[in-house]
Every structure is written in structure tokens, then in C-alpha cells.
Amino acid sequence: MRTLLSFFFSLICLMSAQVAASPENLILPKCQQEEVVETPITFFLSKEVKDDYSPYVREGMIQSWINRANQILKNSCVPMHRTLHQIVEVDELNLPEFESINVVHSMLEYYDPESIKEMTRKPNHYYGVIFSSKRSEALPPEHCGMTNNRVFPQFFTLDMACDKDTLEHELGHLAWAQHDIDTFSAQTEMTLDEVIETTPSHLKQFFKFYAFGYQCAGKGTIMSYADEVLPVYSSPEISYRGIPCGNKKFANNALRLREYVRHLRARLAVHSESVISHSEEKPPVTQ
Structure with a gap:
């Protein structure tokens, strides 16, 4: 049985043969x-x-x-x-x-x-x-x-x-966005509950049940394994040919990315404060 490495250690993305789907009707x-x-x-x-x-x-x-x-x-x-x-x-x-x-x-x-x-x-x-x-x-x-x-x-x-x-x-x-749920399940060979149980405690906060890719009208979102890919993250607010390109419960990678952006902002603020503090601690240069 494969280990959870398949979950954390993502081996590739999209095949070089993939083509982008037409943005028409997106x-x-x-x-x-x-x-x-x-x-x-x-x-x-x-x-x-x-x-x-x-x-x-x-x-x-x-x-x-x-x-x-x-x-x-x-x-x-x-x-x-x-x-x-x-x-x-x-x-x-x-x-x-x-x-x-x-x-x-x-x-x-x-x-x-x-x-x-x-x-x-x-x-x-x-x-x-x-x-x-x-x-x-x-x-x-x-x-x-x-x-x-x-x-x-x-x-x-x-x-x-x-x-x-x-x-x-x-x-x-x-940013902890996952493949489409079918690909994810095939790679991990685990249920979502089993994935959570075997995830180290300090990483559990990053894994979200809604952070999966999706396919809509035969096209994949960016995290999906699909022959043709639309230039979007999965989201129920996006549709292609009238079909939603996501689901609030398990396919909203756009939300996951927005949350990650806020996480980055917070970390950058801490980083900036640390740099300023370190700079102020340095003794003045005398000549």
C-alpha cells in the first residue's frame, strides 16, 4: 500500500501532452x-x-x-x-x-x-x-x-x-491545493478520514476537505488531471458551458488559495516587524 507520501509529495502535474481548453463560455x-x-x-x-x-x-x-x-x-x-x-x-x-x-x-x-x-x-x-x-x-x-x-x-x-x-x-x-478527488484517492489509496488521521498534527490545519480540483463540462480545473484544462482553480462561482467548476463541499481550490494569501500576508507582516526590530537593535555607527 502506498504511504501518505503520495499526498504530500506530489509528482506531477500535468502531462506535456495536455492542452488548454478554450476560454469560450467560461x-x-x-x-x-x-x-x-x-x-x-x-x-x-x-x-x-x-x-x-x-x-x-x-x-x-x-x-x-x-x-x-x-x-x-x-x-x-x-x-x-x-x-x-x-x-x-x-x-x-x-x-x-x-x-x-x-x-x-x-x-x-x-x-x-x-x-x-x-x-x-x-x-x-x-x-x-x-x-x-x-x-x-x-x-x-x-x-x-x-x-x-x-x-x-x-x-x-x-x-x-x-x-x-x-x-x-x-x-x-x-498552497495546499489538491488534485481532483478521484486522482487524490487513487494516489493515496486512503479515505479522507484516514488521510486526516495519518497527517502529522502540525500539518492538519493546512489540509481542507474542500481543497480539491474539479472537472466541468469535460474540462479540468488547474489542479485536475484532465486532457484539457481551463485557466482557473476549482470554484462553485466559476462555470463552463453552464456547468459549475467546483463545489462548496469538496472542490473550492480558489477559496483555499485566497486563504493561503491571507496566511502569507500575516507571515510577511511578522517578517517585516522582525527585520525592523533587528535593524533598530544594531548600535549606531560612529566615525
Whole structure:
């Protein structure tokens, strides 16, 4: 029987063969005005990405991921904005084949510990390693991205060749948004009650019964496993061809993301106060 690792350790998102569904007939809600939280993202490129893609191509692809992520957030009334912080080439990250996220993060920490330390101080700063399976036959095409929010709440990995929805899908996992409930059940092989019972006590607050993806009129929301995906998080306030794209009881990832934004705001406020306090404690410089 699979362990709960399948729940916390999300292996990929969307297959590279997926296509975005047409936004025609997609009805979106009117959003309430709320302070927007910016989430800068740093991308670390493996040697394979550098060898397989020109700077122009890889920068264009990364920007398209961010643009898509912001479209999904805006459509879903999530007051969050993704920004590109920087792209860093790390030749020491040789990732010709799929590796566990723990291994990848350990490699990154070894070669750039100061950057990791600085980014993890800021709860709104995400960072990820981008690899390339372009020349590898060992990597299954569905292994497009990976997170482990139990251990690395700001870290992800992605395959450069994967669908542009993959970035926001993985960032959704870091906000504790889950796959559609059928996929989730198949991966964990547990009931929701069993999942809660086996979840460490300090993480129970993050797991919500309504935080699942959904399919509407044959199309999936961003956290769903589906052949065609709409640029939205699941929400009963969104509909496609007259069919609701969510359910208040078990499929409202848009709400989960909005709650996560408020969580980030609170943590950022504490972080800012800590920085100010630390600065005031320093003795004045005399000359």
C-alpha cells in the first residue's frame, strides 16, 4: 500500500501532452478588492537546460509560465501576483534523469547555500530547479513537476518541456491545493478520514476537505488531471458551458488559495516587524 507520501509529495502535474481548453463560455465571478501579495520566483537551471535550450527560448518559456499563472490567479479571484525574480544557471546541477526532490534540493543547497537561506527567510519567495528530459528516455512524460510542501514549502522542480500550466499547478500544491478527488484517492489509496488521521498534527490545519480540483463540462480545473484544462482553480462561482467548476463541499481550490494569501500576508507582516526590530537593535555607527 502506498504511504501518505503520495499526498504530500506530489509528482506531477500535468502531462506535456495536455492542452488548454478554450476560454469560450467560461463565466468568471466578480472579484472583491483585496491587497495583492507578490510572489517572486527564482528559477535555477540545470546544465541540461542550458545545453538543450537557447537563452532566448528558455527565458521566453519561463515568462509564458508566469503569465499563465497570473491569468489563472486573476480568473480565480486570488489576490496574488507571480513575478520573475531571477534565472540562475547552475552547471553543477547535472539532472539528465528524474531525481527525487530531496536529492535535488540537497544538491542546490550544497552549491548555493546562501541563496537558499536568503529566499527561505521570505515566505512569499518561491524557488525551483528546472531540468530537461529532452534527451532522456528514462523519464516518464507525466513526471513534469514535483513538490513536497511538508519539507520544502517554497520549493518545486519542473521539466522545461512541460505544459505552461505546470508551474501554477505546482505552486498550487505549495498552497495546499489538491488534485481532483478521484486522482487524490487513487494516489493515496486512503479515505479522507484516514488521510486526516495519518497527517502529522502540525500539518492538519493546512489540509481542507474542500481543497480539491474539479472537472466541468469535460474540462479540468488547474489542479485536475484532465486532457484539457481551463485557466482557473476549482470554484462553485466559476462555470463552463453552464456547468459549475467546483463545489462548496469538496472542490473550492480558489477559496483555499485566497486563504493561503491571507496566511502569507500575516507571515510577511511578522517578517517585516522582525527585520525592523533587528535593524533598530544594531548600535549606531560612529566615525
